[in-house]
Every structure is written in C-alpha cells, then in structure tokens.
Amino acid sequence: MSTRKLCTIVCFSLLSGSLLAQESPGLGEDVTAEELAAVDYAILPNGDGLPAGSGTAAEGAMVYQQYCFACHGEKGKGGANDALSGGHGSLTSARPQKTVGSFWPYATTVFDYVRRAMPHQSPGILSNDELYAVTAYILFVNDIIGEDQEINANTLPAVKMPNRDNFVWDYSEGE
Amino acid sequence: MTDIDEMLAAGNGLLDRRFFLRAGVAGGAALMTASASAVERKEWMKAPGEGMSGSGAPSSHESHIVRAPIGSSPGTTGTGASRTPLQFLDGIITPSRLHFERHHAGIPDIDPAEHRLVIHGLVERPLSFSLDALARYPMVSRIQFLECSGNSGASMAPEPVQGTCGALHGLVSASEWGGVPLSVLLEEAGVKPEGKWLVADGADAAMMSRSVPLDKIMDDAIVALYQNGERLRPSNGYPMRLFLPGWEGNMSVKWLRTIKVIDQPAMTKDETSKYSDLQKDGVTKLFSFPMGVKSVITSPSPGLSMTVPGVYQISGIAWTGAGKIKRVEVSTDGGNSWAEASLDEHVMSKCLTRFRSAWRWDGSPSVILSRATDESGSVQPTRDRVLSERSSAAFYHYNGIQAWRVADSGEVTNVYA
Numbered sequence: 059m060s061t062r063k064l065c066t067i068v069c070f071s072l073l074s075g076s077l078l079a080q081e082s083p084g085l086g087e088d089v090t091a092e093e094l095a096a097v098d099y100a101i102l103p104n105g106d107g108l109p110a111g112s113g114t115a116a117e118g119a120m121v122y123q124q125y126c127f128a129c130h131g132e133k134g135k136g137g138a139n140d141a142l143s144g145g146h147g148s149l150t151s152a153r154p155q156k157t158v159g160s161f162w163p164y165a166t167t168v169f170d171y172v173r174r175a176m177p178h179q180s181p182g183i184l185s186n187d188e189l190y191a192v193t194a195y196i197l198f199v200n201d202i203i204g205e206d207q208e209i210n211a212n213t214l215p216a217v218k219m220p221n222r223d224n225f226v227w228d229y230s231e232g233e
Numbered sequence: 234m235t236d237i238d239e240m241l242a243a244g245n246g247l248l249d250r251r252f253f254l255r256a257g258v259a260g261g262a263a264l265m266t267a268s269a270s271a272v273e274r275k276e277w278m279k280a281p282g283e284g285m286s287g288s289g290a291p292s293s294h295e296s297h298i299v300r301a302p303i304g305s306s307p308g309t310t311g312t313g314a315s316r317t318p319l320q321f322l323d324g325i326i327t328p329s330r331l332h333f334e335r336h337h338a339g340i341p342d343i344d345p346a347e348h349r350l351v352i353h354g355l356v357e358r359p360l361s362f363s364l365d366a367l368a369r370y371p372m373v374s375r376i377q378f379l380e381c382s383g384n385s386g387a388s389m390a391p392e393p394v395q396g397t398c399g400a401l402h403g404l405v406s407a408s409e410w411g412g413v414p415l416s417v418l419l420e421e422a423g424v425k426p427e428g429k430w431l432v433a434d435g436a437d438a439a440m441m442s443r444s445v446p447l448d449k450i451m452d453d454a455i456v457a458l459y460q461n462g463e464r465l466r467p468s469n470g471y472p473m474r475l476f477l478p479g480w481e482g483n484m485s486v487k488w489l490r491t492i493k494v495i496d497q498p499a500m501t502k503d504e505t506s507k508y509s510d511l512q513k514d515g516v517t518k519l520f521s522f523p524m525g526v527k528s529v530i531t532s533p534s535p536g537l538s539m540t541v542p543g544v545y546q547i548s549g550i551a552w553t554g555a556g557k558i559k560r561v562e563v564s565t566d567g568g569n570s571w572a573e574a575s576l577d578e579h580v581m582s583k584c585l586t587r588f589r590s591a592w593r594w595d596g597s598p599s600v601i602l603s604r605a606t607d608e609s610g611s612v613q614p615t616r617d618r619v620l621s622e623r624s625s626a627a628f629y630h631y632n633g634i635q636a637w638r639v640a641d642s643g644e645v646t647n648v649y650a
Contacts, residue, residue: 082420098491
C-alpha cells in the first residue's frame with residue numbers, strides 16, 4: 059500500500075471519528091418551567107431544591123404513627139425494616155448500628171429520601187408540611203433537635219448530624 | 234513418568250493451562266463418557282418436533298436454572314435482589330433472563346410513549362428526550378459487566394456462609410449494552426462551567442437517585458436502550474437506563490427519568506448511608522466507584538460436587554472496574570502454590586473474562602482458589618486483607634479471594650482460607 063493511500067485512509071478515519079463524536083441529531087425538546095418543576099426532585103446538602111413548608115417533631119409524631127410505625131417501630135426502633143434511631147456511639151464497636159441518627163451525614167437526605175420513596179407502599183402522598191414534620195420527628199427521636207423546633211427549607215440544612223465529620227471521599231474530582 | 238505428570242504446574246495436581254489443548258494426553262479420557270444407547274433412535278427422532286415460535290425459551294430440562302435466592306425486605310416483594318446462577322453458566326454473557334436484579338421499590342411497568350428523559354440543572358438548554366428520539370441517535374454497544382457493590386458481602390460474615398456460587402457472588406452479570414453516549418446529550422444541552430456532577434433519578438416508586446461525577450459521564454457513560462441485542466428488560470430499566478461501565482451497579486440508574494447537572498454531589502440516601510464503607514476507626518469512605526479486581530471459580534463450586542478422582546476443568550470468571558483482566562492464577566492446594574489459568578479469547582475492558590485450568594484431582598480433600606490481576610497491576614486481595622481496615626458492619630465492595638473446599642466425597646463447600 060502506498061504511503062499516500064495509507065495517509066488518506068488514516069485521515070478519513072480520524073475525520074469520521076471526530077464527526078461521530080460531535081454529531082448530534084439535536085432531537086431534544088425544550089422543557090417548560092412547569093414541566094421542570096414537576097420532575098425536579100433534587101435536594102442538595104446546602105438546601106437547594108427544598109420546597110416551601112414546615113413542620114415540627116410534635117406534628118410529625120402523628121404522621122410517623124400513621125405511615126411509618128408499622129415498618130420502622132416505635133420511635134424508629136424495633137421494626138421489621140431499617141432502624142431510624144439509636145446506635146449512637148456504636149460505629150467503632152463490635153456491633154455497629156447504622157441508623158439515621160448514628161450514621162447519616164446530612165439531614166437534607168432524610169427529607170429527600172422520604173419525599174421520593176416513603177411511605178413504601180404509597181410514596182408521594184405526604185404534603186410538604188407532613189414531610190418536614192416527619193423529618194423533624196426522626197431527628198427528634200435521635201436527640202438531634204427539640205420537639206418544637208420548626209424544620210423548613212432554611213433550618214433543615216443547618217442541622218448538623220452527629221456523624222457528619224466522619225466521612226471521607228474515596229474519589230477525587232478530575233480522577 | 235507419564236505425559237500428564239510432565240504437565241503438572243503446581244501442587245496437588247494442578248496442570249498446565251495448555252493441558253486441554255494437547256490431544257491424547259493420558260488421563261484426558263476420563264473426561265469423556267460414551268453413551269451406550271447412542272445408536273438407538275430415540276422418541277424425539279421418530280417424528281418431527283415442535284414448530285417455530287415467535288420467541289424462544291430454554292429447554293424444559295433446564296427449568297432449574299433460575300435466579301436464586303430471591304430476597305425482599307420484610308413486607309415487600311420488589312425491594313431486594315435476585316442473583317445470577319453463576320455456577321450453571323459458562324462463557325461471559327449472562328442471558329438477559331438471568332441477569333441479577335436489585336430493586337428498591339419493584340419493577341415499574343412503564344409506557345414508553347409517556348416516558349421522557351429530562352436533562353436540566355446547570356445547562357444552557359434544559360431538554361426532554363422521548364424514547365423514539367433517543368433511538369435516532371448514533372449508538373455504541375459494548376459487552377461489559379454490571380456488579381452490585383453489595384455482591385459477595387456474605388464473605389464478611391465471621392463464619393463461611395454456605396450457598397451456591399450464585400447465591401454468594403451472583404450480583405454480577407455481563408451483557409452487551411447498547412445506547413447513546415450521554416456526553417452527546419449533555420453537549421446538546423450545553424453544560425455550564427460550574428457543572429461538576431449530575432444526579433440521576435429513576436422512574437420507579439422509590440425514585441432511586443445517585444450522584445455521578447461528570448468526568449465519568451464524559452468518559453464512557455451511556456443511556457442504554459438495548460441489552461444483548463433486544464430492548465432492555467423491565468427488570469433492567471426499560472425503556473432506558475444509565476450505564477456506567479465498571480462502576481458500582483447502583484449508580485447505573487434504571488428507568489432513567491431525569492438528569493440534573495449540579496456543582497456538588499446531592500448526597501442521596503444510597504450514596505451516603507448504603508453504598509459506603511465504614512472503617513474500623515469509625516471513618517466512612519464515600520464514593521468508592523470502580524469495582525475492584527475480582528474472580529471466582531464457578532465450577533466446581535457448592536452444589537456442583539465432584540464425583541470420582543480424575544481430570545477436571547476448573548472454570549470461573551474474573552473482572553475489574555479498572556479495565557482488562559491481565560492474569561488469573563489458580564491454586565488447588567489452599568494457596569501454597571499457584572499456576573496461571575488460560576483466558577478465553579474475549580478479554581475485554583470492564584467485562585467478565587472466562588478463565589480455565591485443568592486439575593487432576595486425586596480424591597483427597599483440597600482447597601481451590603483463584604486470584605485475578607488487572608492491567609493496572611491491582612491484585613485481588615485475600616479476605617484477611619479486605620477485612621484488615623474495615624468495620625465488621627461494612628460489606629460493600631468486597632473483592633477478596635474465594636476459597637472452595639473439596640471434600641474427599643467430592644462435595645464442595647465455602648471456606649475461609
């Protein structure tokens with residue numbers, strides 16, 4: 059094969075390769091603000107994405123009793139499913155208990171997860187006020203906040219979880 | 234000295250990896266069995282068989298080859314896992330019907346006409362894609378593994394848990410995954426400079442969500458539409474899923490519904506409280522994304538007992554999130570001596586690799602192990618090494634060496650070696 063012919067093939071391959079990488083049929087459709095609001099569930103540890111509304115543990119106790127107690131037990135303990143409270147100080151013991159109170163690093167995650175996935179059999183039925191209230195209740199039974207402390211989009215990200223400083227990243231950005 | 238003795242490669246009868254390639258080796262005949270009734274015309278040869286059909290199924294004689302065990306959280310039916318029966322499979326492709334499952338609120342029955350993928354957040358133009366639109370994009374396909382980072386977690390138990398290879402290690406499968414590079418869709422939306430991560434949501438009832446660094450997305454992530462040549466099965470994310478080659482399975486969000494570009498991880502429930510690794514000192518490691526180098530012998534293994542002394546094939550799978558498998562070594566004397574296994578022809582990046590060794594079992598109790606090395610130079614660690622820094626409650630990302638004990642009866646059990 060001549061050098062020129064080889065070069066032509068190589069050059070063509072490079073060209074088609076780069077075209078493929080950049081070519082996009084451009085078939086994405088614009089999204090309206092209403093459509094975005096309906097699907098945007100992301101909540102960040104700094105509170106970005108938290109909705110309006112508020113609640114206290116005192117209010118959340120009733121929500122918990124109605125929707126959570128059957129699976130998660132009294133005050134977040136002793137149920138058939140994941141324990142939500144207790145286990146404080148157990149992480150370095152022979153029997154670590156990873157609960158919301160003993161283990162979870164961010165309080166925003168509690169609201170986020172409950173809003174997405176709970177109650178397990180009928181997710182999505184709790185109002186934002188109920189979500190804040192039951193989040194407050196879970197924090198309260200872990201002795202992290204007071205029973206009448208109002209939890210909302212401003213106060214929730216400010217709650218410091220007990221195990222917050224015991225996490226390190228195993229991934230470096232730009233790795 | 235016989236020919237077979239010249240092919241000994243390590244202690245306790247482990248033979249050279251080229252053994253099966255050599256014809257006429259003494260002892261090889263033990264593998265072959267002749268059917269005395271081969272000349273007889275069987276029932277199924279006396280009349281034409283069944284006709285064609287629109288969709289195939291395995292032989293009725295293979296009906297026991299199923300995912301097992303299937304476990305779900307108390308009071309639920311779809312919040313748990315089912316496992317690939319590795320001990321019954323060969324090669325590297327997992328039949329789609331046997332691909333492991335891990336769901337957080339069951340399998341949604343999605344009408345593709347009503348499903349959209351919305352890309353938003355730190356982008357110039359939020360965009361919505363229908364399945365039909367995505368199917369018109371240039372696609373790529375690769376044969377790669379998917380492993381739940383909870384796979385093999387039973388190996389953290391103080392005493393060896395008895396179960397089949399699939400029950401213990403069956404949260405790994407491999408498929409040909411086909412779809413649209415997510416980088417193409419993100420470029421269309423225009424990622425803003427401050428965008429560093431994304432959070433992906435599924436359209437299941439748990440709206441499962443994970444944060445993923447954009448570096449990985451731009452490297453090799455796809456929105457998968459196809460698995461082993463057909464559209465995704467519902468249990469694998471129909472009509473579309475995120476697929477992140479080599480990274481812990483939970484991040485390859487099924488039933489992909491939204492992708493929001495963000496400047497920091499969202500710290501979702503699964504990435505903080507579940508798929509993280511508590512160390513003995515109380516510190517927890519987040520974001521251990523690539524799956525470590527690993528291998529397991531699938532045959533012989535528990536439930537697949539050996540019978541009489543003779544020459545057997547030892548076969549298994551090896552994989553790594555770092556790229557390609559470079560080498561697999563096998564020991565049949567509890568790790569005292571090792572010999573390199575042969576690798577099947579297809580050694581692909583972030584894929585299962587099939588390895589094989591030949592073993593002349595003399596009928597004495599033996600412990601067999603495999604140890605993989607990947608192209609980055611990482612060597613599969615011993616169980617003790619994995620346990621050295623971890624809390625006893627940490628069971629994700631386990632990639633320790635698996636040992637099987639073969640008793641003099643031929644029965645195979647799980648042991649720690």
